[in-house]
Amino acid sequence: MPELPEVETVARQLAPRLVGRTVSRLRILDPLLRNGRTPRLSGRKVREVSRSGKQVLIHFGPGAVRYPLWLTIHLRMTGRLIWRERPQPGTPHLRARFALDRGELLFIDTRRFGTFRWYRSPEEASPVGLDPLEAAFTPARLAELLAGGRQAIKAWLLRQDRLVGLGNIYASEILYSARISPFREAGSLRSQEVARLHKSARRILERAIVHCGTTFSDFQDARGIEGSYQHFLAVYDRDDRRCRRCRRSIQRVVQQQRSTFYCPGCQR
DNA sequence: ATTATATCCTGATCGC
């Protein structure tokens, strides 16, 4: 489940490999990726690769058609973007292939939830929610966003129209780190708790990026290597194991049809 | 307006 750290990892790895290269051909193998019209990419140079929320954003320069293009790739559950210096046959679940003047970029996606979207400007491609790694993400701004929120904080953290980039794994981890119960109403957090939530979000996401993300089952980075942050998870998928802080057993509950993991001893 | 539910997919796992 590629969340912010996994997507950031992929974008950072792809940027130096792709920027400056020219696309010779884009071949889409899964018709689900052809929502609307797929523009011609041949002859376009990659100008920039970055992360936009949970999506990888690729900026292509002009080609046969003179305007530049932006593509967002959402990995959803099982999507992978793999860079290869030289083509290799027989890749299972290959859904799209970008051939470049040197090397190739493969989009592999077992469950086919991933999406491609094409834009004529970067503004159209930018998400509405605030990015927790941006400078604009401050305790005060977070407090503003939370104000009046009636949802449970765990569910609130998953809303991409508020904050972008959090998914089921990091939402649980961040709440544990901030010692906040996942059941608390979002708007009920006191300013001290908001401050802890802010600090925990930053710390955990940055730490996860250092470890190239979490591989729970499927995730691989652009090199085809698994992340290692799963070794540092405090609560996710650790139900019935002991909390490292208070030794009580970690619980799994279901909120909005999603698993939440937390410690009833130290999350209030 | 907000929140819950169904849907999209596939593969791993589970119980019988």
Next chain:
DNA sequence: TGCGATCAGGATATAA
């Protein structure tokens, strides 16, 4: 051993 049911969770559309 095999088979159907269930689960995993990203986001969106639709229902309540």
